[in-house]
Amino acid sequence: MGSIEQFPKQFLSQVNSDCSNVYGSEFAARQRPIQKLPDREMPRNVAYQLIKDDLVLDGQPMLNLASFVTTYMEDEALKLLAESSNKNIIDHEEYPKSVEIETRCLNILSDLFHSPVSNDIPTAIGTSCIGSSEAIMLAVLAMKKRWQDNRKAEGKDSSSPNIIMSSGVQVCWEKAARYFDIEEKLVPCSETRYVIDPIQAVDLVDENTIGICAILGTTYTGQYEDVKAINDLLVFKGLDTPIHVDAASGGFVAPFIKPNLEWDFQLSNVVSINVSGHKYGLVYPGIGWALWRSPSYLPKDLIFNINYLGADQLNFSLNFSKPASHIIAQYYQLIRLGRSGYTSIMQNLTSTADYLSCQLREMGFILMSDSNGAGLPVVAFRLGPTQNAFFDEWALARKLREKGWIVPAYTMAADCQTMGMMRVVVRTDFSMARCESLVRDVQAALGALAQIELLNIQRYHA
Numbered sequence: 075m076g077s078i079e080q081f082p083k084q085f086l087s088q089v090n091s092d093c094s095n096v097y098g099s100e101f102a103a104r105q106r107p108i109q110k111l112p113d114r115e116m117p118r119n120v121a122y123q124l125i126k127d128d129l130v131l132d133g134q135p136m137l138n139l140a141s142f143v144t145t146y147m148e149d150e151a152l153k154l155l156a157e158s159s160n161k162n163i164i165d166h167e168e169y170p171k172s173v174e175i176e177t178r179c180l181n182i183l184s185d186l187f188h189s190p191v192s193n194d195i196p197t198a199i200g201t202s203c204i205g206s207s208e209a210i211m212l213a214v215l216a217m218k219k220r221w222q223d224n225r226k227a228e229g230k231d232s233s234s235p236n237i238i239m240s241s242g243v244q245v246c247w248e249k250a251a252r253y254f255d256i257e258e259k260l261v262p263c264s265e266t267r268y269v270i271d272p273i274q275a276v277d278l279v280d281e282n283t284i285g286i287c288a289i290l291g292t293t294y295t296g297q298y299e300d301v302k303a304i305n306d307l308l309v310f311k312g313l314d315t316p317i318h319v320d321a322a323s324g325g326f327v328a329p330f331i332k333p334n335l336e337w338d339f340q341l342s343n344v345v346s347i348n349v350s351g352h353k354y355g356l357v358y359p360g361i362g363w364a365l366w367r368s369p370s371y372l373p374k375d376l377i378f379n380i381n382y383l384g385a386d387q388l389n390f391s392l393n394f395s396k397p398a399s400h401i402i403a404q405y406y407q408l409i410r411l412g413r414s415g416y417t418s419i420m421q422n423l424t425s426t427a428d429y430l431s432c433q434l435r436e437m438g439f440i441l442m443s444d445s446n447g448a449g450l451p452v453v454a455f456r457l458g459p460t461q462n463a464f465f466d467e468w469a470l471a472r473k474l475r476e477k478g479w480i481v482p483a484y485t486m487a488a489d490c491q492t493m494g495m496m497r498v499v500v501r502t503d504f505s506m507a508r509c510e511s512l513v514r515d516v517q518a519a520l521g522a523l524a525q526i527e528l529l530n531i532q533r534y535h536a
């Protein structure tokens with residue numbers, strides 16, 4: 075392939091210059107600008123079509139069963155998203171209604187997560203974020219600062235904070251610990267337990283512990299960690315160690331599927347919670363939420379008062395500007411669906427996940443996730459001994475990819491890294507019909523891989 079300069083000039087001079095015909099234009103005949111800002115402009119229809127054509131080579135979001143992130147929204151929500159994406163939510167003075175809508179979302183979430191109430195008013199406060207990762211960074215900072223303030227007030231050393239968490243945490247926890255100089259005290263997973271062991275976790279608490287992270291729906295298997303057991307053990311031992319619940323996915327599932335599960339502000343030591351609006355909150359990326367039990371858990375010097383945008387406003391975030399659009403789309407989902415809407419969607423997802431689990435178990439896979447709504451609608455599995463497979467999970471993932479499915483193979487958390495596994499995240503648009511197609515394609519892929527194996531064996535013996 076020659077460069078643009080080497081492109082035969084005689085052809086370039088012949089191409090259509092009015093550009094109503096995209097593929098007859100000189101732009102379609104050239105390579106895309108990839109290194110330098112082009113000297114000349116191009117017509118909007120051409121730019122649109124060329125970029126759209128590039129993006130065709132991305133995977134199909136709907137077939138990406140690896141991701142927790144929302145891939146379907148109703149047209150009305152999309153309209154609101156588009157209509158409000160030119161509003162910068164940081165401009166409180168200019169967009170007071172958007173800010174009010176953010177507060178409404180936070181009020182609804184505080185109520186959903188059983189905020190304590192004082193004089194009929196929920197005490198919880200919070201903020202929108204770009205996702206759970208930002209929310210977790212903020213929560214970790216708040217725990218660290220509060221611990222340091224308490225230590226300093228007691229005249230004690232505050233130079234070596236630590237945080238307790240499962241080795242199965244999402245990567246943003248390791249990031250938070252490293253960015254903010256906090257020692258990670260990891261509770262190992264085992265070959266048979268993929269969630270935190272509450273006893274081991276509480277045993278690790280010392281005077282330098284800023285908090286314990288408990289995950290409501292781990293990224294590996296979708297299982298809920300036992301927040302109540304951790305809380306009860308702390309209370310039993312008379313410890314006031316804070317618990318942060320990473321409810322990135324579970325925060326929008328458990329309240330509807332397991333309303334009696336105690337994991338949120340109902341538990342006395344739970345000081346903060348994060349949830350991703352763009353996972354089971356059913357909004358496109360990126361939106362997340364951070365909530366604190368009451369203002370006393372959010373040290374004052376982390377909150378900045380910005381007054382140069384026209385009015386005094388409080389801000390606790392890592393970034394400054396961001397669109398109001400996702401907050402508005404979140405509010406749309408909350409009022410459009412209500413409790414009954416979220417419940418019916420989460421119930422459907424749970425039964426689809428249960429169905430898929432049954433089918434995979436029948437094919438001989440070992441299931442690593444919970445069913446019946448005991449965890450997220452996530453199906454985690456690995457090859458089982460009865461399958462007598464000489465191929466691994468990665469080979470199966472590649473085979474499924476041929477049909478367009480993105481089902482990742484990966485290794486279990488740090489302590490069980492020899493264990494290969496696969497995971498299907500059941501999202502809103504993964505209907506029963508699509509699930510049936512996947513089941514058939516998994517069966518076919520297993521058959522095809524076994525066939526290749528057989529041929530290899532025959533060839534070896536020939």
Ligand SMILES: *Cc1c(COP(=O)(O)O)cnc(C)c1O
Binds near residue numbers: 206244289361
């Ligand atoms: C997805 C996820 C995160 C990170 O959340 P983002 O919203 O993608 O930033 C953190 N923790 C858990 C348990 C997750 O599933």
